[in-house]
Amino acid sequence: MRSERVVGEAWWIDEAALDRIELGAGILGTGGGGNPYLGKLWVRELLRQGKTIAVVRLQDVPDDALVTSVGGMGAPVISVERLIQGHEYLTALRTLEAHIGRRVTHLVPGEIGGANSTRPLGVAAQTGLPVVDADGMGRAFPELQMDTFSIYGVPPTPAALADPRGQVALFDRIADPTTLERYARVVTIQMGGAAGYAFPPMSGADLKRYAVPATMTLAHAIGDAVLAARAGHGDPVGEVLRLCGGQRLFRGKLVDVQRRLVGGFARGVVTLDGIDGDAGRRLVIDFQNENLIARDEAGQILAVVPDLICIVAAETAEPVTTEILRYGLRVEVLGIPAPELLKTPEALAVVGPGAFGYGDTPYLPLPGRYAEGL
């Protein structure tokens, strides 16, 4: 069915759009956020069953709308190994709705980067709810409290978690989003390392105040431009940089990757030896699900969170997520300026270098501006 709730200019997602969003979201995932491919297959199947997905503009969401994010929590490597079922997000949503005694009117991605860009599209197809063209990060981050909704004071609970077997956990009156992150993370680990979530319920007014706008459009535009450049023998990487206001940081070959699953996160270090113009140089990138900091052989920082550090295949701009990093890959490392909402003092306290254990590292923003409101 087509949703009755869609007002203003709605954009209906088809398979071609889904392919483009997958590609763009993979790049904006900065190495993490989960591989959107499996989510895409699930959503594509729903489209082929005749389901529809409407994306509405942020400015068209009514102030009194009841909005929430739905998506997956856990280390990306788990969601590659344990295939998407699609029930867990909807179960989490329905659990949240039952608890608050109201139906949600709009869905919004918590993060446009990675798999959580496509999961709300699947739930939209299942429910007929519209998805808002916006998100809470403009990229991907590993922890729940790292979205703009939490950063700017939307209460983090009630929040629901669900696993594919229908088991649910619901949290309420949790003091702050970092505490919710701890509680939800340990339950997610017990649920096998991955769970569907629905949180936080918020008004349309709050959403419009705090969301990073037009990021579904941005992901789509990136994917579209990359596919066009590949087909027309253009420069896919150059297209990404043009759309995102980013810069090339490094061109190299992957020579080492250290990875471990710690506390439900994929943590590690990837080392690249320069090729072509960067021959003789070395780049080291630390990640926690997502890429956090890129340093050269002298320890000089080339880019650091919240700016986006994206690893893509050198010729095709295909995103290289942390779980598929392997020896010998030839890649480009791109630096993309973070959305302005992630650069305020409140935001840097939550998503700046210090929040990831780089306490002595100042945030020196990359030049340029994130492509908001593309």
Added chain:
Amino acid sequence: MRSERVVGEAWWIDEAALDRIELGAGILGTGGGGNPYLGKLWVRELLRQGKTIAVVRLQDVPDDALVTSVGGMGAPVISVERLIQGHEYLTALRTLEAHIGRRVTHLVPGEIGGANSTRPLGVAAQTGLPVVDADGMGRAFPELQMDTFSIYGVPPTPAALADPRGQVALFDRIADPTTLERYARVVTIQMGGAAGYAFPPMSGADLKRYAVPATMTLAHAIGDAVLAARAGHGDPVGEVLRLCGGQRLFRGKLVDVQRRLVGGFARGVVTLDGIDGDAGRRLVIDFQNENLIARDEAGQILAVVPDLICIVAAETAEPVTTEILRYGLRVEVLGIPAPELLKTPEALAVVGPGAFGYGDTPYLPLPGRYAEGL
């Protein structure tokens, strides 16, 4: 207010009864279950405020009653260090009720041993709900799935956890009680190592089928007899054994205790050197919150779970819980036969030696019978 829901012969708890229940529950706690003293102070304060507590007989609970357990989850040592607030149990109860959309009509202790004997009395005082004279263990056990309700198939969820700050977690449609135990345990640890719980909601019919009957009466009778024996220069330890059908296992002096907090549990080993008639012998007791297995110097088992291994002060029968074990204490170790509901094959799979990691140890029941229906 006096509850309107009390039918049949009700017993009104006063301060004297509370003192006796505290003492008896401490002994039945088999070293764990948390020290009931702090819970008693909380309940006594509620009584002094004019609140009342009715205890009703198991057979008087209507089949269509909605019953649940309320109490505390966590390592006993935490509840000694972080004083009882009393809000967390009621918050858990109200969260459970809101989720199922019905008010509970009766409370039942999940375990008569230790602090979870007095916590339902406090919630009864707060709410006016009657407490059923029964419990789910006839003793104390460290894990959620180890009560007779879970063992005999009452669904473990919905289940609510709450901390003193009002933060809540609710679990639903959890596949089995052991899974709930894992989920609730990790959240309890995140809540600071102790949380209030309310679960499982069950009918009066199920309660009457699966509960160990008259254990509040038993705890009271033990406490009453011990106090009388102390006052009259009688034999307090002998009174406990007479009421519980138990036997003396060992009389000794505590020479070593090893203790560590692992996964939210107090685990350890206590070593006793024999005195008086046991001089020259040695006893070693393993515990996980509760005492699990008592072995002599040759490794011969004197008693093992689910039978009760109770350490009490040699002259006064004052219970010695695992968190107050210390060098030099002169104690009696008592062996008390487990309730029949804990001796079936279904029960032994959950609370027998194998469930605690003693896979090669058969359960050889102590002679005699637990004082059910005293």
